[in-house]
Amino acid sequence: MDETPKYPSSALFTASIVLFMVGFVLGSILHPKPPWAIPVGSQSTLTSPDGADLTPLFKAWTILDENFVSATTSATTTPKQKVWGAIGGLADSFGDPYTTFFPPQEKTLFDTEVQGDFEGVGMEIGVKDGALVVISPLKDTPAYRAGIKSGDILLKIDGKDTTTMSVDTAVNMIRGKGGTTVTLDLLRGAGKPFEVKVTREVINLPTVDTSLRSDGVYVIHVYTFNSLAPGLFRNALRDFANSGSRKLIIDLRGNPGGYLDAAVDMASWFLPIGETIVTEDYGSKQAPDVQRSRGYDVFDGNVKIAILIDGGSASASEIFAGALHDYHKATLVGEKSFGKGSVQQVFDITPDTSLKVTVARWLTPNGISISHEGITPDIPVTISDQDAKAGNDPQLERAAQFLITGK
Numbered sequence: 001m002d003e004t005p006k007y008p009s010s011a012l013f014t015a016s017i018v019l020f021m022v023g024f025v026l027g028s029i030l031h032p033k034p035p036w037a038i039p040v041g042s043q044s045t046l047t048s049p050d051g052a053d054l055t056p057l058f059k060a061w062t063i064l065d066e067n068f069v070s071a072t073t074s075a076t077t078t079p080k081q082k083v084w085g086a087i088g089g090l091a092d093s094f095g096d097p098y099t100t101f102f103p104p105q106e107k108t109l110f111d112t113e114v115q116g117d118f119e120g121v122g123m124e125i126g127v128k129d130g131a132l133v134v135i136s137p138l139k140d141t142p143a144y145r146a147g148i149k150s151g152d153i154l155l156k157i158d159g160k161d162t163t164t165m166s167v168d169t170a171v172n173m174i175r176g177k178g179g180t181t182v183t184l185d186l187l188r189g190a191g192k193p194f195e196v197k198v199t200r201e202v203i204n205l206p207t208v209d210t211s212l213r214s215d216g217v218y219v220i221h222v223y224t225f226n227s228l229a230p231g232l233f234r235n236a237l238r239d240f241a242n243s244g245s246r247k248l249i250i251d252l253r254g255n256p257g258g259y260l261d262a263a264v265d266m267a268s269w270f271l272p273i274g275e276t277i278v279t280e281d282y283g284s285k286q287a288p289d290v291q292r293s294r295g296y297d298v299f300d301g302n303v304k305i306a307i308l309i310d311g312g313s314a315s316a317s318e319i320f321a322g323a324l325h326d327y328h329k330a331t332l333v334g335e336k337s338f339g340k341g342s343v344q345q346v347f348d349i350t351p352d353t354s355l356k357v358t359v360a361r362w363l364t365p366n367g368i369s370i371s372h373e374g375i376t377p378d379i380p381v382t383i384s385d386q387d388a389k390a391g392n393d394p395q396l397e398r399a400a401q402f403l404i405t406g407k
């Protein structure tokens with residue numbers, strides 16, 4: 001649940017890596033010692049399709065096979081596990097926290113989460129400045145009730161240090177059967193590390209709710225961009241239109257994202273047909289893919305819109321907010337967004353393993369990289385600990401003030 005994925009209908013992958021890995025996997029599985037084993041001191045050279053010298057990798061495999069002695073008699077590493085480890089190391093070498101190899105058990109957990117049927121504590125995590133951080137605790141989940149906040153740094157999970165841990169490994173450790181407990185060591189701001197014990201449960205994600213304030217400002221809170229969000233958002237906009245209000249707040253605080261298509265569909269209610277909502281930049285790999293408005297565009301200039309964002313607004317939230325902001329359809333209020341602006345695609349390596357790869361980055365209509373910059377609010381407003389304890393919401397109040405007074 002930490003990125004906006006794209007799932008191919010078939011197992012597509014670059015030919016160069018496939019050819020290398022197929023030979024690597026089959027050879028390793030069928031032979032206790034790899035058929036390409038290279039004697040130490042051999043001058044033979046094997047290269048990958050992109051020209052890398054693979055001799056050190058094969059030599060290391062041979063040395064380990066011939067010399068490794070386990071400290072415990074029960075410890076064994078199967079040929080398959082060696083292959084999975086090699087592929088995992090290859091993925092890690094790219095230095096991207098969202099590019100990850102899933103061995104069989106991890107693939108099963110990931111597939112279950114993608115389908116939306118999972119148990120855990122209900123928080124999205126990501127990487128920022130090299131550390132695992134909480135993007136957002138989802139409303140009315142165990143993490144939310146335990147007081148975990150956006151921006152908390154995740155130091156340990158059940159006593160295990162997270163310094164070199166990938167996002168997906170951390171997610172798999174935090175998830176678990178309902179009723180069981182996970183212990184998280186967290187760091188908040190300049191404070192001291194603290195420990196939180198959270199009991200897991202089945203997570204039912206909220207999507208959209210609405211309210212009409214006494215000052216005439218209508219509020220639509222979008223919690224996630226899941227498959228239900230476009231339809232629920234359409235209904236919320238209909239209710240807004242019928243309310244007689246012409247002042248709208250769209251609250252995306254703590255919204256960690258979801259599906260790209262949902263963000264495109266929802267932004268289309270405010271933009272003419274064909275306008276760029278987001279560009280998927282594939283670098284030199286292929287031409288950019290531009291996602292454009294479907295042109296629902298039902299609101300005229302008499303409607304004033306403010307969008308609330310904070311450090312828990314990520315991924316699809318940033319796409320939506322960035323598009324409406326760049327076309328001057330909405331004013332952004334709150335705090336800088338998380339900055340999760342990349343696209344992942346999942347490729348099958350074998351029937352029971354897969355590789356999740358970052359294949360593109362997102363650019364707003366003005367060409368701003370969401371990953372590098374995040375989205376900066378027009379009107380910056382923070383919420384202090386005192387405000388939070390007192391139940392005050394200065395960000396919401398400032399957005400309402402702007403819509404009413406224009407200042």
